[in-house]
Amino acid sequence: MxxxxxxxLQGFTKGDNAKMKKYxxxxxxxxxxxxxxxxAMNQEKRYDELKVVAHSLKPQVSYMGIKHLETNIKEIELFxxxxxxxxxxxxxxxxxxxxxxKACEELxxxxxxx
Numbered sequence: 001m002x003x004x005x006x007x008x009l010q011g012f013t014k015g016d017n018a019k020m021k022k023y024x025x026x027x028x029x030x031x032x033x034x035x036x037x038x039x040a041m042n043q044e045k046r047y048d049e050l051k052v053v054a055h056s057l058k059p060q061v062s063y064m065g066i067k068h069l070e071t072n073i074k075e076i077e078l079f080x081x082x083x084x085x086x087x088x089x090x091x092x093x094x095x096x097x098x099x100x101x102k103a104c105e106e107l108x109x110x111x112x113x114x
Contacts, residue, residue, distance in 0.1 A: 005065030017114040051081035
């Protein structure tokens with residue numbers, strides 16, 4: 001089962017493979033660093049910064065068609081922003097990391113076929 005659905009990206013780029021590759025490449029560069037940042041921010045209880053990083057990832061996750069992570073990243077943003085349920089953040093970030101890593105592998109493979 002695929003973790004990604006590039007339908008939105010295909011529409012957004014009007015099927016331009018070069019643009020699709022560019023956006024996928026940007027996501028593949030940004031996502032791992034953002035995850036590392038979120039882990040550190042959570043450990044250091046820098047919730048306001050964590051909220052900002054999660055917020056910036058939210059549309060990117062949607063653009064890349066990683067639908068099953070949309071609720072997860074929204075919860076990370078919400079919990080960090082409201083400083084509630086913070087005990088759940090480590091688990092939610094770990095899940096996001098695991099699933100996003102798998103999705104990134106699929107994105108990389110998809111980009112190489114464009």
